Amino acid sequence: MKKILVPTDFSSRADNALKLAAQLAQNNDFEIHLLHMLEIPSQMNDAITGATPIPEIMLFIQKAKETMQLTKERDFLKNITIIDSIKLEKATQGILSYSKEHQIDLIIMGSNGASGLTEIIIGSNTEKVVRLSTAPVMVIKEEIDSFSPKNIVFASDFSEEIKKPFHKILDFTKKFEAKLNLTMICTPNSFKTTALANKIMNDFTKEFDIQNYQTHIYNDTNIEKGIIHFSNEIKADLIALCTHGRTGLSHFFTGSISEDLANHVNKPLIIFKI
Incomplete structure (x- = not known):
């Protein structure tokens, strides 16, 4: 196992997954692929294929890039190889295609807790990734200070x-x-x-x-x-x-x-x- 994929929406639950990935990477010399799926409003979809994207799309992309850079600069990611990507695609399809293209060994996804995990496991992005991913998927609820399962x-x-x-x-x-x-x-x-x-x-x-x-x-x-x-x-x-x-x-x-x-x-x- 060398490549860990962490899909992120920059929420606290995604942070929990990223912190866990960082622990695994530091202890095993893994690289982390940090992926943000930018699902733009449907009325803007047609603009993606146009010659000049509309200002709103450019604003979303720029904001995502800024947040991604701040995320990469977090202290717990120091000395870890981070490969970041922002994709204009629906979350599930984007995560699965990225995982396959980059031969990801493990996907780590977070949740908000009991109600949050129920919501995302059943009928939402995480459930679909779990069901369709060829790579193992880890789902966590809470921040784990020291992940060393014995x-x-x-x-x-x-x-x-x-x-x-x-x-x-x-x-x-x-x-x-x-x-x-x-x-x-x-x-x-x-x-x-x-x-x-x-x-x-x-x-x-x-x-x-x-x-x-x-x-x-x-x-x-x-x-x-x-x-x-x-x-x-x-x-x-x-x-x-x-x-x-x-x-x-x-x-x-x-x-x-x-x-x-x-x-x-x-x-x-x-x-x-x-």
Whole structure:
């Protein structure tokens, strides 16, 4: 992992994401790509293709450039390679196209908190980026003073399709020398015996070189509550999940599950594409 993309609207939530990216960059010699998507009012769209952009567009662009420069001069970004870009494009499409073009390894996006994350995860830019991005996406709520996750929960059904993204999860875990808690949530609607759950996880882990991990079976009324309660019980620093992409967020990040996690988990989430 060498390139981190931080989409920014210059808000406090974007600052939280940028500060986290700065910590990762300083400790690992990564470069940060700081991207601002300038979504101009629809009535001005036609002017972009004209010979002379109207003054309002030029004003928006100039203001964005000034704010971007001030952002780059923040103390916590000293000695970090920053590549900044301002694009006239809708946010989701612009973020995804930039990530693909520049071969981004990790996207970090912030949120305002419980209500803010609910709003952006469900049906808005962040949810769309999470669903469609080929690069892992990390979503955080609050400013993190020192990001060094040593206790990571990976909640999954450990099916065959999880094996490919799991390599990326292992790479991420090894960078922090973290313990990986492989967790299967059993509910009344997805009940498995302890013997069967253990067999599924043991068969899954045999194919990987995992140095520091533990398997867990956690029973709860539904999957999202199980993830929340288990993560809180073991004081996890980070929750990792997988998404199917085109079909929406798989098993652990669909419908009410994503809403509950967004509303009640203050921990950072990292989502990998299946």
